[in-house]
Amino acid sequence: MTWFHRRALVFAGMVLIALLWTGRATAQEYRSGSIAIGNPWSRATPPTAQVGGGYFSITNSGTEDDRLVAVRSPVARRVDVHEMKMDGSIMRMRALEDGLVIPAKTTVILESGSYHLMFIDLTAGFVKGARIPATLVFEKAGDIDVVLEVLPLGAKPPERGR
Ligand SMILES: [Cu+2]
Known part of the structure; x- marks a missing residue:
């Protein structure tokens, strides 16, 4: 390996560390009462898509269960709030009519x-780099305003910063 190649490798390594560091620094947490929302994100949607996903962690550090009862977004x-369940050999999703329970001292992960x-019924598609505002309504912790970072179509989940 030449001097130049070694230099190039060191430089690539530094860039990688900088990127990882930036990713860590932008990990977001939002909290109210005993509930903390970690690193909300979404994926860019195809041009004609009518629906988009939303993912994050919900940590309940309290001694009582709480419940995500509604979500609003402009x-x-x-x-x-959907769950995926196997129906025979087919994976289906359905809306949780009674909300999502977050048991005391537990983290629930929302992910693909x-x-x-x-x-549902997007006013505009999710574009990479966009920031999607949403209000998460909890039975006990109340409203938590979050912003979802839109990652590229097909992106892997970001580091959770936990
Ligand atoms: Cu769904």
Whole structure:
């Protein structure tokens, strides 16, 4: 390996560290009472998509269960909390009519293939780099305003910063 190649490798390493550091620094947490929301994000939607997803962690550090009962956002006509469940050999999603329980001293992760938010009838598609405002309404902790960072279509979940 030449001097130049070694230099290039060191430089690439520094860039990588800087990128990881930036990712860490932008990890967001929002809290109210015993509830903390970690790192909300979404994926860019295809041009004609009517729905978009929403993902984050919900940590309940309290001694009582809480419940995510509703979600509002100006970018969608309606936002549901969905769960994915196997129905025979088919994966289906359905809206949780009674909300999502966050047991005391527990973290619940919303992610692809599991619980997630579903933004329905989007006013505009989610574009990479956009910031999507949403209000999460908890039975006990009340309203928590969050901003979801829109990652590229097909992006992997970001580091959770936990
Ligand atoms: Cu869904």
